[in-house]
Amino acid sequence: MRIAGALASWRRARLAKYVRADWRETFDRDGFVAIEGIVPEAEFAGLREAILGYEGEAREMIQGDAITRRMAVDPAMLEAIPALRTLLRRQDVRALFHYAASFRIEPLHYIQTIVTHANGVPDGDPQEALHADAFHSSLKAWLFLNPVAADEAPFTYVPGSHRLTPQRLDWEYRRSLADPRTIDRLSARGSPRARPTDLVEMELPGAAALAVSANTLVVADMIGFHARGGSVKPVERVEVWSYARRNPFLPWISGDLLSVPGLAERRVGWLWAARDALERVVGQPWRRVGLRTPNSQPQNCAAMRDRRISSPQKL
Numbered sequence: 001m002r003i004a005g006a007l008a009s010w011r012r013a014r015l016a017k018y019v020r021a022d023w024r025e026t027f028d029r030d031g032f033v034a035i036e037g038i039v040p041e042a043e044f045a046g047l048r049e050a051i052l053g054y055e056g057e058a059r060e061m062i063q064g065d066a067i068t069r070r071m072a073v074d075p076a077m078l079e080a081i082p083a084l085r086t087l088l089r090r091q092d093v094r095a096l097f098h099y100a101a102s103f104r105i106e107p108l109h110y111i112q113t114i115v116t117h118a119n120g121v122p123d124g125d126p127q128e129a130l131h132a133d134a135f136h137s138s139l140k141a142w143l144f145l146n147p148v149a150a151d152e153a154p155f156t157y158v159p160g161s162h163r164l165t166p167q168r169l170d171w172e173y174r175r176s177l178a179d180p181r182t183i184d185r186l187s188a189r190g191s192p193r194a195r196p197t198d199l200v201e202m203e204l205p206g207a208a209a210l211a212v213s214a215n216t217l218v219v220a221d222m223i224g225f226h227a228r229g230g231s232v233k234p235v236e237r238v239e240v241w242s243y244a245r246r247n248p249f250l251p252w253i254s255g256d257l258l259s260v261p262g263l264a265e266r267r268v269g270w271l272w273a274a275r276d277a278l279e280r281v282v283g284q285p286w287r288r289v290g291l292r293t294p295n296s297q298p299q300n301c302a303a304m305r306d307r308r309i310s311s312p313q314k315l
């Protein structure tokens with residue numbers, strides 16, 4: 001963790017000058033930055049409408065009582081929604097993505113829909129437990145198309161928990177000694193869960209749930225402790241979701257051939273196809289659900305129909 005952390009800092013130092021100073025300062029302090037009104041207001045309504053109405057091949061995954069739908073931001077979607085291409089090509093946004101990822105790579109972009117309380121499964125949504133994604137830095141970003149209230153499954157993050165303080169490293173070391181069969185499955189797979197008492201041990205503050213207005217971009221380092229906040233009622237969140245992770249021990253910042261335009265926007269389709277082909281070996285939680293729009297009703301969700309959940313435009 002120390003070596004990966006030092007290399008991430010070194011790579012970020014080389015990417016820092018391209019990032020807007022106020023965004024960078026907030027990101028360095030908290031581990032994430034939330035930028036309201038990222039798309040010019042005059043253009044946001046059109047972009048949102050185009051995304052919510054776009055019909056394309058979708059995949060769905062069920063985790064606990066939440067259903068996640070993803071549609072790849074692929075050449076067809078970029079062709080149909082030029083404003084989305086404009087946004088993802090913006091120099092200021094790309095520079096922030098690169099800085100957070102600590103690499104000059106193109107993230108994978110998706111349109112993501114999350115439906116909570118979908119199946120009435122009692123064991124809940126594992127994304128609601130505070131956790132770090134991995135032992136090293138990586139990027140996730142959300143452009144929220146609708147407002148998200150604090151009790152509607154918001155982005156939740158422990159501010160400052162991206163720093164490898166002596167307390168964090170000590171906690172990680174002690175966890176590494178535990179028998180993997182005695183800790184929960186996701187922690188054992190390298191994505192450690194943190195309870196409130198663990199945060200106290202690491203001298204970290206409590207998690208903050210981020211209520212956001214529509215048209216807010218959140219960019220975060222996923223080595224910090226985060227969760228999807230709980231929701232008191234069934235909600236549906238729709239967002240442009242971006243993700244980048246690379247070998248954390250590489251000393252250079254560029255050189256990712258698949259980040260080249262023309263290839264970059266085809267990667268999600270390739271990844272899905274590869275997992276389909278290897279399903280028996282590696283599993284494939286992302287089920288094909290055919291042509292959907294971001295706010296179609298989830299296919300796997302009988303309970304949704306019973307409960308007559310309102311359309312996402314109201315959320």
Ligand SMILES: [Fe+2]
Nearest residue numbers: 131132133226
């Ligand atoms: Fe996570």
